[in-house]
Amino acid sequence: MLFSSIVFLYYFLPCVLLLYFISPKRMKNLVLLSASLFFYWWGEPKYVLLMIFTILLGYGHGILIDKFRGDKASKVFLISSVSTSIMLLGFFKYADFFIKNTNALFSSSLSLLNLALPIGISFYTFQTLSYTIDVYRGDAKVIKNPINLATYVALFPQLIAGPIVRYTTIEEALNHRTHSLDDFAYGAFRFVVGLAKKVLIANALGELCEIFLDSGEKSVLFFWVYAIAFSLHIYFDFSGYSDMAIGLGRIFGFHYLENFNYPYVSKSVTEFWRRWHMSLSTWFRDYIYIPMGGNRVKVSRWLFNIIVVWMLTGFWHGAEWNFIVWGLFFALFLIIEKLWIGKYLEKAPSVLSRFYVLLLVAVSFVIFNADGMKEAITYISAMFGTQGYPLITAETLYYLRSYAVIIGIAVIGSTPFIKNSVQLLQQYHAARRILNTVEPVVMVALLLVITAYLVDGSFNPFLYFRF
Incomplete structure (x- = not known):
């Protein structure tokens, strides 16, 4: 269910x-x-x-x-x-x-x-x-x-x-x-927001990914569109379900910890994993990494600890080699950051450091979603123009135009822009009163739109059933 x-x-x-x-x-x-x-x-x-x-x-x-x-x-x-x-x-x-x-x-x-x-x-x-x-x-x-x-x-x-x-x-x-109307209201709000992220954004991006996989007219640009769409798709799918879980928990009196904190604004891979699936990251840290010695050991042992933990992190996600490689991919860049480039990332312009993270994340999720390592290697090499695909096709441009709005909404929604804007407005009494009045109306309207999508649509997959 x-x-x-x-x-x-x-x-x-x-x-x-x-x-x-x-x-x-x-x-x-x-x-x-x-x-x-x-x-x-x-x-x-x-x-x-x-x-x-x-x-x-x-x-x-x-x-x-x-x-x-x-x-x-x-x-x-x-x-x-x-x-x-x-x-x-x-x-x-x-x-x-x-x-x-x-x-x-x-x-x-x-x-x-x-x-x-x-x-x-x-x-x-x-x-x-x-x-x-x-x-x-x-x-x-x-x-x-x-x-x-x-x-x-x-x-x-x-x-x-x-x-x-x-x-x-x-x-x-x-x-x-204890239970309160405030907790119930917050829980319902959080649940509807998560539901909207899943149904209105993640599902639409998932459709675009399916279109790409079924397409017979791929292009270099289409491979990049797919990588970006899937990265956004998995974020909104999983964080949407986390929001729904946190909201339902609050309704029943449980205060679950946050699981995502806008990971796509990270300036390093290290920061990304402090923001992405935080409950899993801290579980491996507290029950495997630290008991193995963490970073308070010799460098060779520390490298071993990192590799083991991230191999297990990848393996936790699925019983295929591409998941293990996905985990080791992050282990490699975490090691590189710790030993060499971390200090430079801190001083680098935010645009460059964030681009570096987003590029790595996009490539990593191509590995993650591939049907085996052979397909992952083919897709990644195609992204960089080495598989003989045309740069752009008419089909690519058609689907890019068709999904441009939802991609734009997803990009904005994956940043704290909306949250920060609302918090800024709440500092003003008149704006706060308007927001408090409008919020329940918006939530009801969202629920009605979501219901219409669920009644009318059939594309409603859930990625994390495989885990």
């Missing part, structure tokens, strides 16, 4: 809101858990059992880690928690990848398992791991009530697409959260 669907917007969500707010306080987590399990069952009937099994493993390991705190057994149960979680993730997500590469390497003929990827498994696995690791570290209290842990892991607002929520972020809210 997609957030950007009629079933979710006009059937599931209203029913859940009604049941939730008429329920007594002691029942609210159970209502949310039941709704979340139904939400997951709607899309993955058989794999809901896998998620419940993962939750039970996390619950049992947390109890045992806490019970034997201070003994070696506590570490044994931590290792068991990490191992079983990674094994489950590896089996369902990566088994065929390893089988295919084993067949290619040893000329064997092992049969592929052809397992369907459980939706959101990468997200809820990482959330379960963060809980047991934090309990072992003493950063979080063990959960004695299994309903609370299940609610944390399965909570439908962030279940299928994140952000990756640490247990420590919502630990207090699971037991003692």
Whole structure:
């Protein structure tokens, strides 16, 4: 069930809101858990059992880690928690990848398992791991009530697409959260904004990307249009879902951390990854990079740490070599910045440093979305005119004109220009009153337009189902 669907917007969500707010306080987590399990069952009937099994493993390991705190057994149960979680993730997500590469390497003929990827498994696995690791570290209290842990892991607002929520972020809210009209209003506003980003912008850009992939008259310019369109598409798709998750969380009394902070205004790759998918970046930093020694080790070891973390970051996104190369691509430029060009980027004109980041990001997402490394190399070389494609074609100009407005809106929307303009106007009393009056009208109008698009259109993909 997609957030950007009629079933979710006009059937599931209203029913859940009604049941939730008429329920007594002691029942609210159970209502949310039941709704979340139904939400997951709607899309993955058989794999809901896998998620419940993962939750039970996390619950049992947390109890045992806490019970034997201070003994070696506590570490044994931590290792068991990490191992079983990674094994489950590896089996369902990566088994065929390893089988295919084993067949290619040893000329064997092992049969592929052809397992369907459980939706959101990468997200809820990482959330379960963060809980047991934090309990072992003493950063979080063990959960004695299994309903609370299940609610944390399965909570439908962030279940299928994140952000990756640490247990420590919502630990207090699971037991003692408050609700207010202000939170409800902000949550609804944030949800509609995210929905608009997904349906009105990301979907349109996704259509342009599909047109390019199906085109028989590609040109050098069209390859660049595709690279830019996909970079904007994935940003608005994923940040839109993060906005919707944050908004829904706020409605139910949870304050999730931000997941995106205008990454396309970054002046370095290092800054880009402080702004893009921040919950994933900080998860790898806190649970893998720092425990490996971070940057407080010899240079050779630090380079190894960077390479391992970014290889895993890429692999987390998908079980194909292009995802691993995508992660290593960023590792390379992070190392280059740290060792050589970082200080020059800080002093360089903003236009140049931002162009450098946008160029690398555009190239990286061509790798990310390619159907294997052969296609990625072909597309990137075509962008630089080495594949014999014409510079421009009539078809390229037609689609560029057709999508120019939406690309322009996306470019502006990917910067803090609108946010800063609104904040500037809010400093004036008269403007603030107008904005407060206009905002709900605009939100209702947006929701009506979005509904019309969903009823009329069929192109409504979700990129992060593959993760």
